[in-house]
Amino acid sequence: MQEPVYLDYNATTPVAPEVAAAIAPFLREAFGNPSSGHAGGRFAREAVAQARAEVAALVGADPAEIVFTGCATEANNLALLGVARALGSAKRHLVVSAVEHPAVAAPAAALAAAGWELTVVAVDEHGRVSPEAIAAALRPDTALVSVMHANNEVGTIQPVEAISAVTRPRGILLHTDAAQSAGKIPVDVESLGVDLLTLAGHKFYAPKGTGALYVRRGTSIQPVLYGADQEGGLRPGTENVPAIAGLGAAARLARERLPATREHLHRMRELLHQRLAGAVPGLELNGHPAQRLPNTLHVSFPGVSGRALLEAAQDTVAASVGSACHSADDAVSGVLAAMGIPAGRASGAVRLSVGVPTTDAEVERAAAALVAAWSRLARTNG
Known part of the structure; x- marks a missing residue:
């Protein structure tokens, strides 16, 4: 059969052989905690740094702008809820498209339940949102717009660059969920003009349970979990070094190929x-x-x-x-x-x-x- x-x-996606090879040492002999000061910790810390550089290179970012997370869902939640926490009562209006993944739609709904104003912008018969519709939804108190880069069901690519041309002059943050697009089409944070961007490792031949959030330097965001100060204070907890090493290897393959x-x-x-x-x-x-x-x-x-x-x-x-x-x-x-x-x-x-x-x-x-x-x-x- x-x-x-x-x-x-x-x-x-299946884990690529090159990715599995990159992971293997950190499941066995190279098991140090990246926060430890001894040689084993330094080796793990260097592996995380190398992976961060590879992920940054995939999306045209600076390594310091990459935050490793447990998955894309966590990254999306950090983007929406983290910005909401940082802005407090200054701005409390959020705009999303009608075709967002539940990992964006659900935290957006949670913010609405907590008193935020939420505007859901319709799409056309192809599943595409128009920049004009986004512009019409913006208000003086709009804090954040979140529109996915490419839809996970029908594959439609959204005009994120044109949406950025609407949001950026008004000082409104723009987030895009690029979980489905990374590794399939070019994803560049400068070209897209986004302030926050989500990645999912298992969509481009890395293991499940690993993701990343790009956070443009200077973006107002606070953690949604509390603990130690890993990942620039935005994602506490000991890093999943094997998965992160795999994500870095997958990012390199995706970029090169x-x-x-x-x-x-x-x-x-x-x-x-x-x-x-x-x-x-x-x-x-x-x-x-x-x-x-x-x-x-x-x-x-x-x-x-x-x-x-x-x-x-x-x-x-x-x-x-x-x-x-x-x-x-x-x-x-x-x-x-x-x-x-x-x-x-x-x-x-x-x-x-x-x-x-x-x-x-x-x-x-x-x-x-x-x-x-x-x-x-x-x-x-x-």
């Missing part, structure tokens, strides 16, 4: 789309046709349930109907609802995401299995 073709790289990776992902995605569209009349693409992650194919199969389709093909294809963080039932995705996708079309939606290890043969095998499963279900549904 062959293993199913993995097409769920937006949910998580980005052009080739981007081209490969795009070719695999387009091949998959061609095979499906050529065999499934009425297949519909969800997300922006051009401004989209090179690896993400979100499509609706006509006349069937996306969940039933993936169940029927599960021996050959491992994929999901949407975000792994909230795909446990048949409810229409909040992202698709925000895009105005009709319920029938949304019901037949699946998210197919390719990765660096994906091959032509795997795409051909997966496409054939999905087409066959759709044909059986469509006949049954009659």
Whole structure:
């Protein structure tokens, strides 16, 4: 029996061999605490510093602007709640898009429950928010705008640079969740014009449970956890040196291989789309046709349930109907609802995401299995 073709790289990626090799010494002999003064501590401290430099290089930042966290969710919470704590009562208005990941939407809702004013800006039929809509939502008391760089479900890339051109002249902080975009498309904090940016290691071949937050020098932010003064006082607790070393190695690989990776992902995605569209009349693409992650194919199969389709093909294809963080039932995705996708079309939606290890043969095998499963279900549904 062959293993199913993995097409769920937006949910998580395997740890790259080079990353596993970078981690291994810190699980065995190099186990020192980075805060210790002896040789073992210094070695661990140097490894954390090297990883910080690699992560900074990936996003065009200074190493001192990188804060290591336990995951992207923690980084997003630190960005929103940390800015809120720092500003106190000075400004209490927050703006987010309607398609944010729960790791941004939930802390935003928590701030609203605590008395902040929250404005959720709508997106168009492609899942894209317009800079004009963001500008219209801004007020004198707006403290922060948070708009993701690329959507985790449909892959739509947001016009973060244009949004920055609206927020920066007004002195409003801008945060972007780049968990899905790093390693797939260029991510540069200066080009984007952001003050805070979130990364998730397990989205670009590092281990789960490691992330980072870029904090532009001079940004008003306070910790949300208290303890010792690791990570510039913003994230207390002994550093997870093995995971951080892995994140640094993954960041280096992502930066060095980005052009080739981007081209490969795009070719695999387009091949998959061609095979499906050529065999499934009425297949519909969800997300922006051009401004989209090179690896993400979100499509609706006509006349069937996306969940039933993936169940029927599960021996050959491992994929999901949407975000792994909230795909446990048949409810229409909040992202698709925000895009105005009709319920029938949304019901037949699946998210197919390719990765660096994906091959032509795997795409051909997966496409054939999905087409066959759709044909059986469509006949049954009659």
